[in-house]
Amino acid sequence: MGKLEGKVAFVTGGASGIGRAQAVRFAQEGARLVVADMDGAGAREVADRITSDGGKAVGVAVDVANEDAVAAAVSAAVDAYNRIDILSNTAGVFDHYAQTLEADRKLWDSVLAVNLTGLYLVTNAVLPHMLANGGGVVVNIASVAGLFGGGGGAAYTSTKHAVVGYTRQLSAGYGHQGIRVNAIAPGAIDTPMTANVSHTAEVQAWMQQQPARRLGTPEDVATAALFLVSDEADYIHAVTLPVDGGLAGTL
């Protein structure tokens, strides 16, 4: 029997990279999936792949920064499955290391809108359904840029620190009502988000100085997320787990 048998999981950013890997992994463990992404065609493609592998999934197009779109996507999920047990807040955008003087108001607002306000909007739309069912589990995808400076630019690093704080507060506010919340801080993971930098000679040389001596894979993060959302992690609340090949521990 799978570790998530009978559960319904809602994964944002599920069309690509870390979100996609979680959707596929959770489905392999028996969860029924809602794959939600701005890229609706990509989300449906991931849902189709899960379905053709024998799982259950629907793909929905949603901009997590748009409150009405989020409400519609969560309603569609509840219509399809009647419940949501697991929420993975994974959708995010990068600022390509723009320092504050290089971050114009448009970039700043757009990164905050997706990485922080999006997380708040999706969580607020899903949480009432979890509370009505007596509980649920949330995993928020932060970043090592949420633990120290230098992992992104001004906007990205600010939002990822905020994701760590939001995770702790969500746990403090709703843990006693059966809501278990944790975050993951991935290091350098090989996904489309990082494709233009992660294979440069400079990054490869830097990687050789890290304990794991390799880039992470989306599956490395999905495995950790699976553990955190499963009942095996029942006593783990409010942590931010680095999945970074040792980066944060050896700075």
Ligand SMILES: NC(=O)c1ccc[n+]([C@@H]2O[C@H](COP(=O)([O-])OP(=O)(O)OC[C@H]3O[C@@H](n4cnc5c(N)ncnc54)[C@H](O)[C@@H]3O)[C@@H](O)[C@H]2O)c1
């Ligand atoms: N790749 C890394 O090295 C790395 C490291 C640390 C943290 N992260 C975090 O992991 C998460 C996933 O990143 P990834 O590397 O898989 O990137 P990715 O670009 O492969 O995937 C991000 C997904 O989010 C979706 N998305 C973007 N804006 C959206 C919006 N407004 N509404 C809905 N969906 C939206 C995109 O369409 C895409 O499918 C992000 O939050 C990112 O900050 C990534």
